[in-house]
Amino acid sequence: MTDLTQETISAEIADRHQREQGSGAVHPRRDFPPYRSTVLRHPTHELVRADPEEIELVSPAFGHTDVAAHESDLTIQHAGEPLGERIIVTGRVLDGDGRPVGGQLIEVWQANAGGRYAHKRDQHPAPLDPNFTGVGRCITGEDGSYRLTTIKPGPYPWRNHRNAWRPAHIHFSFFGTAFTQRLVTQMYFPGDPLFGLDPIYQSITDPAARARLVATYDHEVSEPEWALGYRWDVVLTGPGATWTEPEDPDHA
Amino acid sequence: MPEQTPGQTVGPFFGYALPFDGGPEVRAPWQPDAVRLHGVVLDGAGSPVPDAMIEVWGADGDGRPSTERGSLARDPNGFTGFGRSATSADGHYAFSTVKPGVGRSGVGRSGVGRSGSAPYVVLAVFARGLLHHLLTRAYFGDEPDANATDPLLRRLDPDRRGTLVATVDGPRSYRLDLRLQGPGETVFLDYGTAQ
Ligand SMILES: [Fe+2]
Numbered sequence: 001m002t003d004l005t006q007e008t009i010s011a012e013i014a015d016r017h018q019r020e021q022g023s024g025a026v027h028p029r030r031d032f033p034p035y036r037s038t039v040l041r042h043p044t045h046e047l048v049r050a051d052p053e054e055i056e057l058v059s060p061a062f063g064h065t066d067v068a069a070h071e072s073d074l075t076i077q078h079a080g081e082p083l084g085e086r087i088i089v090t091g092r093v094l095d096g097d098g099r100p101v102g103g104q105l106i107e108v109w110q111a112n113a114g115g116r117y118a119h120k121r122d123q124h125p126a127p128l129d130p131n132f133t134g135v136g137r138c139i140t141g142e143d144g145s146y147r148l149t150t151i152k153p154g155p156y157p158w159r160n161h162r163n164a165w166r167p168a169h170i171h172f173s174f175f176g177t178a179f180t181q182r183l184v185t186q187m188y189f190p191g192d193p194l195f196g197l198d199p200i201y202q203s204i205t206d207p208a209a210r211a212r213l214v215a216t217y218d219h220e221v222s223e224p225e226w227a228l229g230y231r232w233d234v235v236l237t238g239p240g241a242t243w244t245e246p247e248d249p250d251h252a
Numbered sequence: 253m254p255e256q257t258p259g260q261t262v263g264p265f266f267g268y269a270l271p272f273d274g275g276p277e278v279r280a281p282w283q284p285d286a287v288r289l290h291g292v293v294l295d296g297a298g299s300p301v302p303d304a305m306i307e308v309w310g311a312d313g314d315g316r317p318s319t320e321r322g323s324l325a326r327d328p329n330g331f332t333g334f335g336r337s338a339t340s341a342d343g344h345y346a347f348s349t350v351k352p353g354v355g356r357s358g359v360g361r362s363g364v365g366r367s368g369s370a371p372y373v374v375l376a377v378f379a380r381g382l383l384h385h386l387l388t389r390a391y392f393g394d395e396p397d398a399n400a401t402d403p404l405l406r407r408l409d410p411d412r413r414g415t416l417v418a419t420v421d422g423p424r425s426y427r428l429d430l431r432l433q434g435p436g437e438t439v440f441l442d443y444g445t446a447q
Contacts, residue, residue, distance in 0.1 A: 026256045028383035035261075037381030040296035041432050045412075047442035050389075050404050055311050055352070056374055056443060060334035063321035098254050105324075109269030119265040135269040171263060173270065179309045180443040182376055184385055186260040203383045204258045212257050235254040238445035 004161035006197060009034045013202045020205040028203035035199040036160050057178045062105035062139060072138035074108075074150040082132035084113025084151035086227040089170065089187070089215065092144040095177060096237030100144030107173040108148060110134045115154030115168075124156050149227065155194055167194035167201060176236035187232050188214045256445075259384040264303055266378070271305070271338045272324055278308060278335035278349035280328045285313055288425040289373065289390060289418060290346035293339050296433030300343025303380045306430070308335045308347050308390075310373030315353035349373065351392055370398035370405065372416075377430060377440075386440040390428045393419045408439060415439050 012034040020029070030042035075082055093101040111117050111134060114126035118133045132151060140146050155168045169186040176182065188201065195201055195210075204210045212235075221229020262270075279286040289308065293301040310333050311317050318333040326332070337345040352371045372389040391399055399405050405413055415438045418426035430438050 027259050028261075030383050030386075032383055035381070035383065038383060039381075040299075041301070041379060041381035042383075043386065043437055043440050044296075044433055045437055045439070047386075047440050048404075048408065050441040050443055052443045053369060055309065055317050055333075058317045058319075060309060060323050060332060061319050061321045062323060065322055066324035094254050096253065096256065107270060109266060117265040117268075119268045121267075122265060133268075171260075171266065171269070173262075179374055179376075180387070180445055182307075182385065182387075183257065183259055184262050184378055185257060186263075200261060200383070203260075209255075209258045212255065213260070233254075234257045237256040238443060 004036075006161060006163055009161050009164075009199055010197060013199060017202070017205050023205060025206055026204075026209045028200075029205060032199065032203040035203055038203075052178070052180055056180050059104070059175050059177055059179050059181070061103075062175070063103065064139060067105065067137045067139050071136055072146075072148050074110075074132070074134060074136045074148065077133055078131040080131040082112065082129050082151050084129075084132075084154075086149070087152050088147065088149055088221055088223065088227050088229045089232060090145070090147040090221055090229070091215075091232040091234065093140050093146065093174060093176075093234045093236065094144055095181065096235060100140075100142065101174075101176050101181075101236060102140055102142040102144055104140050104175045104177075105173075106138050106140060106146050108136045108150075108170055110150065110170040111153040111156055113151050113154050115156035117156075126154070126156070152189065152228075155192075160199060165194050165197070167192040167198050172234075174234060174236060176238070178238055180238040181236035183234070183236055186213060189230070190214055190217055261380060261383050262305060262378040262385070264380040266305060267303070267338055271336060274326045275336040276345075276347045277326065278310070278333065278347055279331055281348040283329075285350050286348050286424070287351050288346065288348055288422075289428065290344065290425070291418070291427050291429040292343040293345065293377065293379070293430045294343065294432065298434065300339070301379055301432065302339055302341045302343055304339040304343070304345070304382075305378045306337050306339070306345040306347075307376040307378075308337075308349060308373050309333055309376070310349060311352035313350050313353050315371070354398065368398075368401040368403060370395050370402040372402075375430070377432070379432075382432070386432075387443065388430070388438055388440050389416050390426070391417045392426060393417050412437075412439050
């Protein structure tokens with residue numbers, strides 16, 4: 001186990017946030033050393049600006065032949081009920097102009113209520129739940145809406161530094177109307193005390209952008225005697241089709 | 253205007269959720285037009301990345317994007333253009349797909365493509381330790397004339413151009429290694445989406 005302390009990691013995060021104040025960057029910085037695994041896995045060259053062609057301006061199509069309706073309920077995949085706090089997560093997927101992204105695939109995966117993934121490489125000594133796998137899928141409605149039933153995942157330890165813990169989260173994968181809108185991200189729960197300590201969440205240096213990954217508790221979504229409700233809307237922008245090629249051939 | 257939702261890393265545990273049966277077989281390998289596209293994903297130390305996932309998205313043999321559903325539940329005679337391959341323990345990914353046609357003189361039907369573009373497929377790279385996925389293109393090494401006039405390839409530094417061109421390494425087989433960092437770092441693309 002590493003001797004790297006939370007104090008060191010937190011200081012690195014604070015320093016980086018300070019330097020990037022007001023940058024307005026939406027996405028995480030790929031070069032973000034407080035998350036140690038990024039060190040050898042981020043490109044050092046600037047990305048090269050490319051004009052999207054037809055293939056990049058459309059997206060793979062998925063439908064109800066690909067995904068069965070029951071896959072949106074992660075609590076009914078086994079003989080018994082999983083342990084934990086039953087929740088409903090619902091919202092809409094929109095593009096940058098506010099139009100719904102309808103008929104598109106959403107995939108989710110998550111730890112169980114004890115913070116353990118049903119993945120062979122998860123070594124966290126928390127119990128597996130024989131009634132919970134933690135994988136779901138759905139197709140958005142024509143209005144971009146989705147609705148999942150699951151269990152609130154637990155926070156879990158990881159080995160980035162000593163006593164490192166991930167805030168509770170659900171992993172989400174989205175397809176937009178263009179392949180350039182592809183998005184893989186994580187949804188968090190309001191008020192998590194681990195937010196400030198987590199280098200993955202804090203790799204988004206703009207506080208307003210970070211906040212967009214946190215679902216809202218919505219009592220209108222909660223169902224009496226059944227489940228608590230969270231709302232999380234998602235926006236997929238791009239692809240900047242009006243951008244035109246620069247003339248300078250050596251620009252890149 | 254609604255504001256873009258940020259990305260986050262795919263993490264270490266996607267392997268039991270995102271890969272699916274037949275995911276790498278965009279075109280069934282026994283089909284006469286199937287080609288293999290494969291390579292290794294390498295980090296900045298030149299070590300293979302065993303916990304990456306590559307997605308491919310490409311047009312059909314006539315250069316048309318597919319609008320067929322069924323990428324997850326495949327029709328063996330169909331072609332949806334989309335595939336997914338998790339890397340193996342030695343960092344290897346592999347797809348069976350088709351080499352896209354270039355359409356009408358290479359001009360995209362939406363009018364946004366430009367003449368002269370060479371056939372390519374789009375690749376998306378996800379990995380633990382990669383906080384936001386990367387997009388790139390795989391062009392084909394046996395299309396030297398088309399590649400020479402491609403608007404993107406022409407614009408690239410000649411030293412880096414080759415990182416987007418898959419080399420022929422066997423009958424109907426192309427190899428493109430993806431280097432996330434360091435010598436021979438792959439050219440990754442920004443399509444003007446939010447940073
Ligand atoms: Fe996770």
